[in-house]
Amino acid sequence: MINKNQSTSSDLSNDKLSKEAAELKQQDKAIYTNNSIEENLLEEDSVNHKEDVYRKQKRYYFLPFACFILIGGFFNNTFQAFIKQQFMDSMGIDSSGYNLFVLIPPLPNIILPVFSGHIFNWLNLRRGLFLFSSMVLIGMTLCLIASYPKSLPLMIIGKTIHQIGNEMLCIGQSALVSIWFDSTTISFAFTWGSFVSKLSGSVAGIVFPQLYNIEDDLQIPLFVSVGTCAFSFLCVLVVIYYDYQAEKLFHADKKKGGLTLKQLKEFSGLYWIYASQAALLYGTFYAFESYLHAILQHKFGIDKTTAGSMVSIPFWVSFSAPVFGIIADKFGKRIFCLIATAFVALISIIVILIMPGSTAESVIYIPLVAFGMFLSMMAAYLFPVYPLLCKLEVIKAAFGIGYASKNAGLSLFGYVGGQILGSDEENYNAYLFFFIGIFVVSIIVSVYGFILDKKAGGNINSKRPHVSNVAEEISKRMSLGGSMIQ
Template identity: 25%
Template sequence: MTETEKSPLLGSRKEEEDEEVELSKCGATLCCDPRRFLHRYLVLIVMCFLSFGSYFCYDNPAALQDNMLKDLDISESQFMSFYSWYSWPNVILCFFGGFLIDKLLGVRLGAIMFSLFVTSGQIIFASGALIQNIYLMYFGRFVFGIGGESLAVAQNTYAVKWFKGRELNMVFGLQLSFSRVGSTVNMNVMQPVYNFIGKWYNGFKCLGVSLFVGAGTCVFSLLCAFALAFFDKRNDRVLKKEAATSDEVVRLTDVRYFPLTMWLICIICVAYYVAVFPFVGLGLVFFEMKFDYSPFLANNVNSLVYIISAVASPLFGFLIDKSGKNIFWVIAGVLVTLGCHAMLAFTFINPYVAMSTMGLAYSVLASALWPMVSMVIPQHQLGTAYGIMQAVQNLGLAVISLVAGIIVDSKGYLILEVFFMAWLCMALIAAVFLYLVDATRGGKLNLSAKKRHQEAEAVQEKEEEKKPLN
């Protein structure tokens, strides 16, 4: 995208004439000047809520697993198809979504458009439940998926645009935290909502109305997309920025030139996430069967990964910003998660221990992994790069969600846990290989925070020297 993200969005050319006046009126205040700390962090709050509705509704099936199985009269495999139908479109579409953000739509219009898909998909999903039509529900999850992961790509692109530098790990951690807040609220609220609505409706009608309540969070996130577009346009105009403007041309074929480190990051991402999200999707019944928990207690322990990560992600992101060494943090996160799955599979230790620890490990990995993309890919290709990462992740989630449901139906949860542990071993191998490859190329991804800052200052000095003198 050029010309300040196709500037007519939420603004006009006439506003450019007033930019100096605007800065003179509010440029000295903390909340109006885009260069100020407070302004950027107020925008960050809106940025974090951009995907709140998507994450809240993504795990609606997990929070209402027992009710869906009973009200819709479906099997575990059919239930897990709700997650697969979310993931299938993103095997391709979120890659093109990232490319469209870089090349055509821009991050502002892209975020609004993808938020509309999320809201529409949840409404269709709820409508399907209301009339007990599982195929309409599949279609709703498909539409929801078209927007969900591409919206995450837009959110990541926003984060790098506003906070690239020392704060990026913390910002990714905070975004992850707010996303997990959405999932956590869903896990703990949807069942009481279902019970409350059950006073007036029964069976699948109660389920459908409950899912319509969830759609309200998607509308809230859509409003955040409009607000963020306004703030981002104002930032580019006031600071005379050209969003993603340069002599660089974004081409789809440039993907083949992405470095090996980028593809290893993608492998780690998919191998790790398929051992977390599908497990949470099936965890409710697992804790009821193995530990003889009530649905309420099972839901509580199943949501611990999201609850812990909501609190821990920004803290670990801040710590990684201060320490650097991103690859070592990723390896630690994979190892700890592997230990947690082994504990759940082979022991009867209180599952609160394993799930709480898994939440910490997930926070560490996500906070360290996602910012590494911006360290190996130029900024004008970040939307495409994050789109590829989301696409690969969703290919894995789509396939593994189906396989996980089949394993549970035919072999049971012990074999399922061994299956997840095998994927974590693959993530560990890829992380070690990433460290070795990065080390042969200068160790950029695993620098300490101090050395990384020194290199950034050196690059900035070189760029200043290249600027022509007035």
């Protein structure tokens, strides 16, 4: 009996020891696993830190070239607006032909940018920049060739290729800048890009009429256009080099930039507010600029060369964009300022409407300067907010949707505005009322955006908004790893 009890006690002791040994083994395994997780996270954080240090050291060398890649596109994007009558005379076309030249080239960009995330994911960002900068150059070269036989179809084909390349190049540039700069410097970086692009448009407004007057033909100005595109192409090569050097320090898997239906549904209502504003503000600006030359000629009796130079005034004033970028980064209030942006545009159009035809040229400068201020503010408070509204892995798609919206606005409002203005271009008051209505809608949409942001905690209006990026995600994962080890 005693032996039986001793045997039972011994079995229980052995079972207990076996359980304790198994538990200790499991704990050792868990500790090893957690330590491995911690080591992997530390290694990944170290790699990201190296990349972050490189980009922080090189970002202000990188930024000028990232801005210069926009010159070729924006110098030529609306060149026809600066020499509208001269362009029609040289090509032997009437107002309907000019309307087609304004309408057709932006049409592919209504759809194509929506798929930009997948396109850049397939090509990769650097190859995409190379391809689309090549298209910018090829497109303007075709326009130059078309100017010799006066072929409007070839001119439209060349301009379409140029605008596709420029639009996709802008999306790639925006995505790349979003990677190289954080939420405290993003507006500054974007507005310097805007500064360079608007400088290009401003110089074009002065240079195109003067170059055209040399021989009363398009060849000389278009030769200069091709030269600006070649310069931008060279700058793209420098940008590719910098980004390649940064990525060499970063061996972790990159997040894909495509957009799934699930991710599309996750875009907030506030993001869609900003996407619609790309049409109501940016699209409307360029649509209005396309016919501003005609307004100045027919309403105020200004000669075509002077009118061409005056069309560039808003671009010159937009040099103040970096100032607004600094203000946005330091003080926030982005949605308040977006409302003010649309209001400034509205007032400038109303002033042009109520001015009598006998108004002196110097007075007409006032609403044009205000319209340029509108462009500066828009550069600081519209597209730079996109990285604050979505995750890094869908940033290319987010910009793509915004640019598609902008082009939809440009094509739609430009075409409708041209029809309202008429073939004789005398219905300028109705044309101005049309754009006043658009800016009223924009103000209403911005106010609704303010309400949405306030309900969500006011992140976009804050001084230091939250933004999703790689470093932040790694930091969160490190916190999770630490809690497991504890």
